Amino acid sequence: MSFLSNIFARRQQSSSVAKDRLQILLAHERGAGEAGESDLIRQLHKEIMEVIARHVAVDQDKVQIKVDRGSGCSMLEIDVEVPQELSGKRGS
Amino acid sequence: MAKVLVVTSGKGGVGKTTSTAALGAALAQSGQNVVVVDFDVGLRNLDLVMGAERRVVFDLINVVQGDARLSQALIRDKRCETLSILPASQTRDKDALTSEGVARVMDELREKFDWVICDSPAGIERGAQLAMYHADMAVIVTNPEVSSVRDSDRIIGLLDSKTQKAERGEKVDKHLLLTRYDPARAARKEMLSVEDVLEILSIPLLGIVPESEDVLKSSNVGAPVTLAAPTSLPARAYFEAARRLSGEKLEVSVPVEKRGFFDWLFKRDA
Numbered sequence: 001m002s003f004l005s006n007i008f009a010r011r012q013q014s015s016s017v018a019k020d021r022l023q024i025l026l027a028h029e030r031g032a033g034e035a036g037e038s039d040l041i042r043q044l045h046k047e048i049m050e051v052i053a054r055h056v057a058v059d060q061d062k063v064q065i066k067v068d069r070g071s072g073c074s075m076l077e078i079d080v081e082v083p084q085e086l087s088g089k090r091g092s
Numbered sequence: 093m094a095k096v097l098v099v100t101s102g103k104g105g106v107g108k109t110t111s112t113a114a115l116g117a118a119l120a121q122s123g124q125n126v127v128v129v130d131f132d133v134g135l136r137n138l139d140l141v142m143g144a145e146r147r148v149v150f151d152l153i154n155v156v157q158g159d160a161r162l163s164q165a166l167i168r169d170k171r172c173e174t175l176s177i178l179p180a181s182q183t184r185d186k187d188a189l190t191s192e193g194v195a196r197v198m199d200e201l202r203e204k205f206d207w208v209i210c211d212s213p214a215g216i217e218r219g220a221q222l223a224m225y226h227a228d229m230a231v232i233v234t235n236p237e238v239s240s241v242r243d244s245d246r247i248i249g250l251l252d253s254k255t256q257k258a259e260r261g262e263k264v265d266k267h268l269l270l271t272r273y274d275p276a277r278a279a280r281k282e283m284l285s286v287e288d289v290l291e292i293l294s295i296p297l298l299g300i301v302p303e304s305e306d307v308l309k310s311s312n313v314g315a316p317v318t319l320a321a322p323t324s325l326p327a328r329a330y331f332e333a334a335r336r337l338s339g340e341k342l343e344v345s346v347p348v349e350k351r352g353f354f355d356w357l358f359k360r361d362a
């Protein structure tokens with residue numbers, strides 16, 4: 001690859017990353033309309049919290065719900081920090 | 093003690109969001125705990141510049157209104173673990189940001205972080221005033237051209253009158269960050285010089301960030317320029333500015349025009 005095409009190839013890279021990122025973001029924003037998708041995530045968040053609260057008394061701050069929006073699907077990652085006594089009880 | 097810093101300008105498009113991301117990352121890269129807060133409600137972009145846009149669930153307004161805990165809205169940067177972002181809302185009503193709500197969130201942020209860096213929206217209206225209200229320090233982002241300098245002057249006026257510090261008879265610690273500085277045009281005297289801007293605004297200079305394609309490339313890939321291109325000229329300017337914010341006394345370096353081979357070839361006699 002020549003020196004010049006090398007430079008152009010690199011330039012291509014950052015702009016095509018930009019395009020991919022925008023396409024993913026806009027697909028979610030357009031599909032969602034006015035905050036539709038985030039409302040779904042918030043609803044899930046609320047109900048998951050309620051289910052957890054039914055079984056263990058955990059601090060809201062100890063439950064982390066994260067999203068990663070992708071092109072085909074989105075990942076929902078739920079981290080629940082269960083208190084020591086509870087996680088121990090099951091084993092013994 | 094936590095420091096609240098507002099990055100503001102009056103004029104739009106001068107580099108506030110770019111500078112918030114770069115300064116925030118530079119401070120975090122030095123090991124301090126930093127949160128960058130997007131106050132540009134309705135037009136959030138800090139998440140995009142920082143590469144966190146796919147991970148936003150809750151935003152500043154959700155926290156202000158009590159719909160989410162602060163810890164649930166904060167997004168930790170994947171490349172730098174001392175850096176977090178609190179996104180702005182994209183769609184909601186700007187008036188949802190109440191002064192009391194913002195005050196509560198700022199108090200909570202002060203407890204968790206060493207630096208709280210607020211990315212102000214353009215303009216001098218309520219949004220810009222909310223972003224600056226709690227500031228201990230301000231970075232005034234200015235481009236070396238007349239309308240930007242004029243707007244910076246108005247913002248300096250607001251910092252001296254409409255902030256909590258001003259109400260208490262204290263002063264916000266103000267710093268000038270000259271961005272999109274083009275050494276070639278400066279050499280041709282087509283731009284206001286650094287001295288001119290400093291003389292007019294008379295606040296201390298935090299740094300001079302050159303116009304550079306590295307800034308655009310970094311925003312393409314969703315990373316502050318200090319993380320994406322740490323050895324580039326703009327990144328160096330931001331690293332130095334961050335050290336000055338932390339209290340180091342460093343001389344500000346003025347980016348000089350690097351004459352390319354072709355300039356040299358054709359302009360030798362000019």
Ligand SMILES: Nc1ncnc2c1ncn2[C@@H]1O[C@H](COP(=O)(O)OP(=O)(O)OP(=O)(O)O)[C@@H](O)[C@H]1O
Pocket residue numbers: 101103104105106107108109110111132212213214271272273301302303304305307308311326
């Ligand atoms: N040093 C620089 N060199 C080249 N381009 C730059 C530089 N700084 C900022 N830019 C570009 O200028 C544009 C505006 O920057 P940015 O979004 O940071 O401004 P802003 O002040 O936050 O704008 P707004 O008022 O709309 O919020 C962006 O396209 C950004 O990439």
Ligand SMILES: [Mg+2]
Pocket residue numbers: 108109110132137211212213
């Ligand atoms: Mg901005």
